């Protein structure tokens with residue numbers, strides 16, 4: 001009975017969202033256009049998400065929306081006024097399709113593999129507003145790889161109205177279901193050229 005119930009809950013559309021709308025000020029170049037694998041990060045992440053998702057969207061800022069208008073790539077444009085940061089992408093996705101669940105990933109996690117996504121999907125608890133991993137210190141949720149359920153949408157709206165804009169805070173406030181990642185190294189963010197060079201030397 002339990003598994004039947006969770007199957008019914010999981011019958012909602014699951015979309016992918018690759019966050020590429022950031023400013024990349026620390027990197028000095030658009031992080032989503034960096035190439036660590038055969039394709040740049042925005043395309044590589046799309047390939048990783050595709051097997052799990054009905055449609056994979058790129059979460060873009062308004063300038064990128066103009067540049068990518070003819071790309072054929074499904075886009076979600078930041079639509080929340082005065083909100084800069086990844087939460088704008090997540091909120092805008094729910095605004096577009098409130099009834100869908102969203103598998104959201106940042107573009108700057110080049111070590112992610114399907115092993116981590118398999119674990120997230122296998123550990124999904126759709127009775128909770130979100131499922132995510134503990135980050136490298138093992139105490140807090142990693143904010144930019146998470147599966148957000150439709151039930152989180154009103155909670156996000158309330159939080160933003162109260163002036164809270166951090167996805168990590170959202171996961172904590174909403175009592176997200178948290179998992180231990182199969183390999184915490186895969187959650188590494190590469191935000192600046194020093195980290196990028198260190199990664200190259202490491203690999």
Ligand SMILES: Nc1nc2c(ncn2[C@@H]2O[C@H](COP(=O)(O)OP(=O)(O)OP(=O)(O)O)[C@@H](O)[C@H]2O)c(=O)[nH]1
Pocket residue numbers: 019020021022023024025026027031059060061078083084085086087088089105106107108144191
């Ligand atoms: N759609 C959207 N995505 C964002 C926004 N800000 C950040 N992101 C994405 O969220 C992820 C994490 O971004 P951060 O590293 O915190 O910020 P950033 O702007 O990319 O980089 P910095 O300017 O160096 O802080 C990346 O995948 C970004 O592309 C935003 O305002 N809108």
